[in-house]
């Protein structure tokens with residue numbers, strides 16, 4: 001199988017997204033993750049652009065091994081020298097030179113003639129090759145470049161020693177078949193020797209991934225992509241979409257990459273967090289909805305057999321917490337019943353049917369039905385008729401910057417009023433230990449989440465916990481302005497949901 005080299009430009013073209021500016025430390029963190037994802041080349045920045053970018057490229061070249069580290073450079077001596085100094089500590093240093101070849105760029109931006117451009121390509125590539133073994137030449141705006149002139153530019157770069165020839169569609173203008181033809185014709189007209197052909201696409205027409213895949217079909221050796229598709233203007237071809245398309249449709253492309261697909265979700269989250277570029281929910285492969293199903297017929301299909309509506313196994317791309325079934329107006333009984341069961345309830349068939357009718361009524365009134373709404377519906381049915389097993393009457397916590405915190409609780413339960421105290425590594429652990437003593441229930445804390453539900457300093461804090469008993473999870477939740485109080489009550493809430501099975505078995509038969 002032919003190997004396609006993945007040239008990741010998240011830290012260079014991706015950083016050109018408006019509003020994004022990464023520190024050297026943040027770039028290093030992303031570069032380390034890109035190395036785990038096993039990209040072939042990391043374009044770490046543009047060394048001549050600023051001292052910070054120089055430092056970032058150099059730090060990455062020093063610290064991240066087993067991958068080629070590259071810097072962008074204009075076709076000028078100073079840019080080339082800065083790029084060289086920054087990326088030379090890499091195992092495989094690479095300078096990425098670019099010069100525009102389209103008439104509009106040459107005439108208005110560079111103010112150079114065709115001959116001058118050819119001459120500058122020749123001298124810049126030759127100079128860069130005296131510095132590093134890998135020199136990529138990009139004919140900027142190649143998509144709008146007169147093809148015969150593009151052939152001349154590529155011949156010049158190859159004879160000057162370029163090891164990679166990139167034909168970027170800088171402004172995202174080309175259609176897939178046109179882009180593919182350019183590579184096919186280029187190979188026919190230029191003796192490339194050992195030089196690789198590379199594709200670099202922008203998403204101005206939403207075609208960056210389609211164009212990249214078309215270029216692969218046309219025989220390119222390398223593709224230039226960014227995580228989450230971030231980049232100048234509408235962005236670049238997204239790494240994850242190209243990677244998954246190649247893996248899933250190996251029958252069509254017959255190529256492979258070195259990528260460790262299971263690192264995709266983690267890399268996506270890191271890039272989103274550090275760049276501040278939020279991944280849209282409907283983004284392919286890494287969006288929050290990429291593996292979520294809302295409509296009843298789809299949910300029923302997925303419950304019976306995942307592949308009815310899912311072509312990608314979320315685990316393959318490293319999605320571990322998969323919120324597969326999203327409840328809403330379009331959901332059906334199968335998904336609703338499963339959801340109620342996952343919340344820890346075992347209800348009679350009749351109760352389930354009644355609850356489902358109430359759920360549908362609520363969906364007509366509310367745009368989004370949250371887990372809390374469903375809990376409230378079930379609680380109305382279950383707690384409406386049963387007493388809460390435990391209530392928290394009093395809570396006192398002592399904590400600070402010392403290792404141990406202490407908590408005292410007073411809980412009313414079947415054994416009467418009990419007061420207990422405990423220490424913990426933090427206030428929440430101390431509270432939960434004290435509650436465990438006061439209730440005597442044997443539950444294991446499985447998850448703990450805290451978030452603010454309103455803005456500002458006086459925000460309400462929401463705590464959600466899950467406790468595990470005999471392999472079953474019970475969810476508890478509480479909202480309060482004091483997060484420790486919310487933590488204690490959410491825990492008691494989860495314990496109550498578990499104990500309801502003992503105190504009101506008649507409600508929970510199945």
Ligand SMILES: CC(=O)SCCNC(=O)CCNC(=O)[C@H](O)C(C)(C)COP(=O)(O)OP(=O)(O)OC[C@H]1O[C@@H](n2cnc3c(N)ncnc32)[C@H](O)[C@@H]1OP(=O)(O)O
Nearest residue numbers: 016046048049050074075076098099100109110140170232
């Ligand atoms: C398609 C792409 O993504 S290209 C990469 C885009 N990335 C960036 O621009 C990175 C951030 N850029 C910067 O920090 C700055 O623009 C710098 C440091 C690179 C240059 O800054 P300045 O020297 O102030 O120049 P400025 O950006 O205003 O203008 C660009 C100059 O480079 C010239 N130029 C543009 N491309 C090239 C090239 N490939 N080779 C040589 N010169 C070039 C322009 O013609 C212009 O020259 P002029 O000053 O003689 O008119």
Ligand SMILES: CC(C)C(=O)C(=O)O
Nearest residue numbers: 098138140141168170
């Ligand atoms: C520097 C080149 C490859 C580029 O980013 C583009 O043309 O979009």
